[in-house]
Amino acid sequence: MANIEKRISNDGKTSYRVKIRLKGFPSQSATFERLTDAKKWAQQTESAIREGRHFKTTEAKRHTLAEMIDRYCRDVLPSKKSAKDQTQQLAWWKSEIGSYSLADITPSLIGECRDKLGREITIRNKLRSPASVVRYMAALSHALTIAVKEWGWIEDNPMRKVTKPKESRGRVRFLSDDERMRLLKACKESSNPYLYCVVVLALSTGMRQGEIMGLTWDVVDLNQGRAILHETKNGERRAVAITGHALELLKALSKVRRIDCNLLFPAKEKAPQKPQKSMDLRTPWETAVKKAELHDFKFHDLRHSAASYLAMNGASLAEIAEVLGHKTLQMVKRYAHLSEGHTARVVESMNTKIFGDV
Template sequence: MATIVKNPSGTWKAVIRKQGWPTTAKIFRTRRDAEDWARQSEDEMVRGVYIRRSTSQKLTVDIALDRYLREITPTKKASSQKRDHTSAKAVRPHLGPYALVALSPEIIGQYRDERLAEGRANDTVRLELSLISHLFTVAIREWGVGLPGNPALAVRKPKGRTRDRRLHGDDEAARLLQTVRAHSNPILAWATELAIETAARVEEILTLELRDVHLDRRIMVLRDTKNKDTRGVPLTARATEILQEAIATYPRQDSPLIFPGNPGRDGVRRPYRMGKVWRNALQRANIQGLRFHDLRHEATSRFVEKGLSDTKVRTITGHKSPQMLARYAHLRAEDLVAELDDRQGHPTMSPPIRHKAPPEKTGQSAKIVPFRPQRAK
């Protein structure tokens, strides 16, 4: 049975001491409110569904985001860390003062609609909602915050726009390669061609180390992947030539990286950074709307066009499911038209349907045989 005591200030304090549960207390303005809360809490303890909500009532979104950015964000990749800080900055003005327990699917859905009305891109709002959802997940599972559930899971996320940008024909590919090869640092050209040949991400390429490349077996091992799974990638003849040239060009005395950048103030060589250099190269090549990650789309689509099975392509690219692979494998319609033309007359193509001509009339009427049932024997 709960203990109800009156404080000198005139408020009422309810204290619950139950075996197997931590001591719980809460202050109310009236004795009746204290008794109602104690009765409901004890009933939930008996049924095994009691949730300690005091922490969630005091913990606001602002305070939770501070802890999230301090404890969870540093465990992510650099690009994800930057995205977390950007999304948190957008969430604070709208939802920061709310307590976690006060956030409902309706409130989060209203936030989504307001951000879209401001002209924010669907992908931007979707990433902000993902941050809110993961914040609740961490608070419930790791911080012990008493919440009945994650309200963000019940909110519909805006659909992201699937990119289908590829190199437009041989002319754009030639202009791109010509421009990057003309740059003073050959790493720009090497990384660009490796992306086209292997479908590797830019971080996966620039963090390659000498131990990860096996030229005798024509395999490179990617360790710093997006999903943190190590995978081996077969090398084409051109990819093998690129890595041979890169290894022969840079000494490995002060860094194990194959594509090292300039030494920092501490004298340590870190992976080459090519963001600004890549944008300048696109401008010189007069290419618009192309991102470096689009080269992964280009390479994946080329693998599919070469006739590799989905399983083999996923082994190379690291996609976890056929659905994820379908987002990246964009076939050109004109290539499909050419393939259809090549298949004309192929033995596997179904032959045209030819209807049989009706028999010619001879001028004689057909003989009609009457139906005569047989007698039972």
Template sequence: MATITKLHRSTGTVYKARVRRDNAPELSKCFKNRSDAVKWARACEVEQQRNDAGLTTEAHRHTLSEAVTKYRAEFLPKLRPETARKYAQHLDYWQPHLGHLRLSELTAAKIAEHRDLLATTPIPSKAKSAEKAGPPRYRSPATVNRHLATLGAVLTACVKQWHWLQVSPLQQVAKGSEHNAGTRYLSEDELQRLLTACHESESPALLLAVLLSITTGARQGEILNLRWKDIDLQAGVVQVRVDNETSTKGGIRSLPIAAQVLPLLQARKKQRQQGKVTPLNDDGLLFPSRVSDKQPVQLRTPWETALRRAGIEHFRWHDLRHSCASFLARKGASLLEIGNVLGHKSANTTKRYAHLSEQHTHALVRGMADELLGTAGGEG
């Protein structure tokens, strides 16, 4: 039942609409004119009637903002801190831009519109002045795709966990093409210069972290979040635990520890044990921060310093992963083997290294032909 009450306030006259509902909280809202108050009250009554008749879908009852809030509470705490931080950053974009929409109103066209805005809107600069800000920077196709993937995780929960949606509208939204033409690989000379610079670094963790990355192909987050329980020094293997940040979607990869890396791990464990009455906690981080043992160390500054000393330009930590794949390909590893090492779920992800593997395959074929045919193939 709806009632309209005229109220006189210091700011002027308003009309307060009240809608009383059985077994539900009362709804109320103020308007500057009576006609708007009446329209709002009637709309509330119509919606209540639809609810009572079972005509309102779950997608109409919930907004995207509700879904995002629920996802933050139920799913983000289960992720690794770094992964949760990235997901939260993506959700910080979607919630204010599309959160007001009911799930029934969230169409593929609206998502695609904001996909394009993400790609064409400059990233806000942290510089204090325009002179220091430099030219505008834009999000890469890969970054835009990660934003879409996080939104997709929320909508998947709406479909499979909470049953607020029947189908995710994101399924009809195309992702941007991630061009890998600029994928950077280390040459063997660059690798030696980098390792020398890491060895001379003030950071005691940098050399070991870089060696683990280049020899296992694991992601930076996977390396820095390693715990002692993941390291089997006797067997010479490391268990890389992965979560939703990676394409493997959960599970564990077992990777061998290089013979040159094993002594460094043993020495680090011995150093961590010195001066402690209790044994080293197996659940402790391999690379803990000095600020908190529960947080991994930050290696950005030591890493950039090492690159500068080594004279290596336009190289990211993630390119160590690409370099590992390139070294494997040069040694004759197949795309399947490279994908297994890197933890790729889809063979398409490993195709960026196809040209490296093909070079070795072509050499094998030519060598086989020369051995079998000799000069016979050239005789007329």
């Protein structure tokens, strides 16, 4: 029930104080200069309270986007593997529209920021790719979703109504036989004692750089020829088969492993009272790539190479997805053209069986 009280100040100005009291809800009040505005607010607010809309809107007006991002970075982000990248991405959103209240974060405002992201020149003097813009949007979207589901700060995620940039087809850069031989030779000649083993592991298993550098001896079973990855990009535990030359290298490495560290590929020295870190791969890797005279080749392309070799040797897309640790086939469809010969053989076999006697 709304109650409107007329007030006259010492200087003769008239105002109207509105109070709304509904059983089961905290009282609400506001002051207006005109009686019509007071009655309109009372009617709208009472209706919103009864329909369960009022307090959600109030929370959205009470908090800014910057407050939401700060809380998300403090309470949620530390448990995520991509915390470093997302911290940087969320900092961009905070600098652009952090002062806006959550009630004012509309799809159109986010759309303007999306377009600006695509036009900005990065520190590498390049425009952001559509895939990079999508990652920026995904970082903010998850924070907004948490604000909806867990904090009750907003009623809906405005990002749901914003169109994402169309990403380019997945990169498929893999080593030719000659390139592979040159790279392995350069890695074997590297001054870094671990580089050759790391690259062979990447080529033979398709593991990501972070997965390889995070390997510890307690998750590697040399007898069974496998490693159990407890922390992966998709959040699921994965068993990785290690066979052939890669397994031989790990067995040899286990005989000379450092006793003060459980990592397979540790840094040279352990800082006092600090946890052991894996070796710095960047410099030896870039040196080997340059020495092997490889053009436009990144460490992650070793993973593409492994997948490509699997496809060319008859592995199905489902098998490639299982080896790489993808939940769906979407990510491995980029290798489909490499297994066309295998597909043709399957179709030929099927046709022979059903039409062989015709």
